[in-house]
Amino acid sequence: MSLASKNPSIVYWLGDHLYLNITNRCSNDCYFCFRRYKSGINGFNLKLREEPTLSQITDELQNFINRRAWEEVVFCGFGEPLEKLDYVLEVTKWVKKHFPITVRIDTNGQAYIVNDRRNVIEELKEAKVDRISVSLNAHNKETYNDVCRPKFENAYENVVKFIEKAKGQFDVEATAVTIPEVSILKVEEMARKIGVKFRLRAYQPCFW
Numbered sequence: 670m671s672l673a674s675k676n677p678s679i680v681y682w683l684g685d686h687l688y689l690n691i692t693n694r695c696s697n698d699c700y701f702c703f704r705r706y707k708s709g710i711n712g713f714n715l716k717l718r719e720e721p722t723l724s725q726i727t728d729e730l731q732n733f734i735n736r737r738a739w740e741e742v743v744f745c746g747f748g749e750p751l752e753k754l755d756y757v758l759e760v761t762k763w764v765k766k767h768f769p770i771t772v773r774i775d776t777n778g779q780a781y782i783v784n785d786r787r788n789v790i791e792e793l794k795e796a797k798v799d800r801i802s803v804s805l806n807a808h809n810k811e812t813y814n815d816v817c818r819p820k821f822e823n824a825y826e827n828v829v830k831f832i833e834k835a836k837g838q839f840d841v842e843a844t845a846v847t848i849p850e851v852s853i854l855k856v857e858e859m860a861r862k863i864g865v866k867f868r869l870r871a872y873q874p875c876f877w
């Protein structure tokens with residue numbers, strides 16, 4: 670059976686990490702995005718047929734969270750998790766209430782644009798999110814717009830602002846993908862100046 674014909678997964682795993690694919694929406698259209706070329710990963714189809722409800726997410730999570738001693742629950746799939754901020758908050762609160770597991774969010778950093786008037790960082794902190802990994806991907810706006818093709822004109826400024834606000838509140842890292850248009854050294858230098866860790870990701874955008 671091909672991956673695309675399998676039932677889509679909200680919950681999937683790689684090693685000891687349990688991942689949540691809670692949306693396929695994203696305010697970027699990165700040319701290197703894994704979802705442009707693949708239907709999923711590790712035998713899981715991540716192309717959702719419809720956007721899941723909160724109860725569909727929690728039902729599926731409850732089916733799998735006890736299966737082994739997961740090291741981490743990670744919001745990361747074929748879309749931007751913070752497009753569904755309320756779901757991230759609810760699911761994180763539930764996980765942290767019942768399990769001693771680290772919760773991480775992999776994000777494009779545009780949460781303040783897609784969640785107008787929300788105190789995103791404060792709300793994530795209150796829900797007890799532990800780690801945030803932000804796809805910075807460029808040392809300037811021009812390169813970012815070229816490779817990530819954001820819907821919003823002020824996307825890059827918001828990504829930088831998001832990292833600055835998250836710094837010190839969570840375990841934060843900025844990341845970049847190994848593509849020729851991006852000067853990894855310059856992005857790394859920028860992360861260092863902001864004061865967060867830097868991690869290089871292989872050309873396979875959303876995954877470890």
Ligand code: SF4
Pocket residue numbers: 695696697698699701702703704746747748749777804817874875
């Ligand atoms: S790589 Fe991430 S930020 Fe870029 S389009 Fe794909 S899901 Fe969105």
